[in-house]
Amino acid sequence: MSILHDLAAIIEDRKGADPDSSWTAKLLAKGPEKCAEKFGEEAIEAIIAAAKDDRENLTYEAADVLYHLLVMLAARDIPLDDVLNELARRQGLSGIAEKAARDPQ
Numbered sequence: 001m002s003i004l005h006d007l008a009a010i011i012e013d014r015k016g017a018d019p020d021s022s023w024t025a026k027l028l029a030k031g032p033e034k035c036a037e038k039f040g041e042e043a044i045e046a047i048i049a050a051a052k053d054d055r056e057n058l059t060y061e062a063a064d065v066l067y068h069l070l071v072m073l074a075a076r077d078i079p080l081d082d083v084l085n086e087l088a089r090r091q092g093l094s095g096i097a098e099k100a101a102r103d104p105q
């Protein structure tokens with residue numbers, strides 16, 4: 001399992017946990033809209049770091065973005081594997097498109 005899978009499993013565990021017991025449980029208890037808002041805030045912080053070419057901060061903020069993306073997906077009951085499968089499907093599609101471009105006939 002990847003670290004993203006490990007983290008997704010921990011986040012899933014926090015659903016229904018006492019909000020006072022963890023930051024993740026507290027955020028999930030506030031509902032999917034709040035989780036989405038928080039994801040947006042973290043994404044903006046990452047955008048600012050990228051625009052400033054602040055590499056250290058961008059790395060830190062990117063980790064925040066990934067964590068909050070997983071929380072937002074969990075809040076809407078979308079498994080991480082559904083997203084990864086969609087990426088895999090697109091790789092398959094682009095593979096076909098690249099082959100068609102290489103061998104036009």
Ligand SMILES: N=c1c2ncn([C@@H]3O[C@H](COP(=O)(O)OP(=O)(O)OP(=O)(O)O)[C@@H](O)[C@H]3O)c2ncn1[C@@H]1O[C@H](COP(=O)(O)O)[C@@H](O)[C@H]1O
Pocket residue numbers: 007010011014021022023024025063064067
């Ligand atoms: N990866 C993370 C992670 N990344 C970011 N955060 C939290 O996300 C918050 C970031 O939001 P802000 O910077 O806006 O912090 P804030 O000012 O306190 O928040 P606001 O008051 O503005 O809403 C911080 O409180 C961070 O602690 C995380 N909290 C938890 N995890 C992981 O999630 C798992 C579960 O952790 P618990 O939440 O402790 O159960 C663990 O494996 C952790 O490593």
